[in-house]
Amino acid sequence: ASTLGAAAAQSGRYFGTAIASGKLGDSNYTTIANREFNMVTAENEMKIDATEPNRGQFNFSAGDRVYNWAVQNGKRVRGHTLAWYSQQPGWMQSLSGSSLRQAMIDHINGVMSHYKGKIAYWDVVNEAFADGNSGGRRDSNLQRTGNDWIEVAFRTARAADPAAKLCYNDYNIDNWSWAKTQGVYNMVKDFKQRGVPIDCVGLQSHFNSNSPYNSNYRTTISSFAALGVDVAITELDIQGGSAQTYASVVNDCLAVSRCVGITVWGVRDSDSWLGANTSPLLFDGNGNKKAAYTSVLNAL
Numbered sequence: 001a002s003t004l005g006a007a008a009a010q011s012g013r014y015f016g017t018a019i020a021s022g023k024l025g026d027s028n029y030t031t032i033a034n035r036e037f038n039m040v041t042a043e044n045e046m047k048i049d050a051t052e053p054n055r056g057q058f059n060f061s062a063g064d065r066v067y068n069w070a071v072q073n074g075k076r077v078r079g080h081t082l083a084w085y086s087q088q089p090g091w092m093q094s095l096s097g098s099s100l101r102q103a104m105i106d107h108i109n110g111v112m113s114h115y116k117g118k119i120a121y122w123d124v125v126n127e128a129f130a131d132g133n134s135g136g137r138r139d140s141n142l143q144r145t146g147n148d149w150i151e152v153a154f155r156t157a158r159a160a161d162p163a164a165k166l167c168y169n170d171y172n173i174d175n176w177s178w179a180k181t182q183g184v185y186n187m188v189k190d191f192k193q194r195g196v197p198i199d200c201v202g203l204q205s206h207f208n209s210n211s212p213y214n215s216n217y218r219t220t221i222s223s224f225a226a227l228g229v230d231v232a233i234t235e236l237d238i239q240g241g242s243a244q245t246y247a248s249v250v251n252d253c254l255a256v257s258r259c260v261g262i263t264v265w266g267v268r269d270s271d272s273w274l275g276a277n278t279s280p281l282l283f284d285g286n287g288n289k290k291a292a293y294t295s296v297l298n299a300l
């Protein structure tokens with residue numbers, strides 16, 4: 001195969017990217033994105049602030065631009081994201097208690113009903129666990145509504161769109177020895193035991209010098225999969241762009257049958273949220289294939 005998407009498809013997986021609606025007029029960008037990837041995540045356009053800027057008033061214009069571009073070009077879509085402490089609109093930031101809980105439920109219902117039957121995977125809850133050694137929840141307005149907010153989000157999501165696979169997504173849960181990884185693992189295990197609807201875990205996999213790729217990544221992927229959920233690598237970028245590390249990530253996913261696909265968090269280095277100088281992606285700022293690209297293609 002000569003593209004990332006086709007190479008991943010050889011083993012029944014997908015290879016995706018984050019797409020920014022504001023770049024859909026850049027033909028260098030869309031040519032690469034259309035050629036190489038067969039799964040799309042909206043980089044910001046389906047987040048809470050974008051889709052419900054005022055309480056009860058939904059706006060899907062930017063999200064639909066990304067969705068329509070993807071589907072018109074034969075790609076599937078990962079929905080990102082419905083319940084998160086960050087990128088909340090101002091009205092939600094100022095809510096608490098039962099009114100925030102209800103707003104979360106209404107938001108999930110509003111967005112998921114708009115996209116009902118159209119989204120392969122939804123990141124229902126994003127980044128709910130704390131960094132550091134506690135293994136516990138991150139403090140946030142959502143967490144302060146009660147520890148059950150995550151399972152309420154998943155139950156609401158299942159009812160809103162039974163066809164979508166429902167994911168918990170986070171960063172720094174790649175290293176099996178980290179407390180945060182174990183905290184999420186224990187939550188997923190508990191959800192599966194109690195019948196809380198969860199279908200997948202998203203490993204964001206933003207690798208950098210403070211949270212580098214570790215060879216126990218394969219253990220992390222296989223351990224989550226053994227709980228009976230799919231695993232997706234959802235926001236991959238590697239600061240410095242090591243071709244060898246990119247190959248290791250691909251090999252680790254391919255080693256686990258329930259690792260369903262890999263998404264890189266942007267097309268060219270110049271599109272990365274980290275800044276082009278960190279060289280984290282597979283194409284340079286001119287759209288040329290980097291060594292990391294070839295390494296990924298050969299590993300798939």
Ligand code: XIL
Pocket residue numbers: 043044126171204235273
């Ligand atoms: C980032 C986007 O890439 C930026 O454009 C935006 O300014 C902030 O959010 N974890 C996530 C993603 O789940 O939604 C974040 O995306 C990167 C970290």
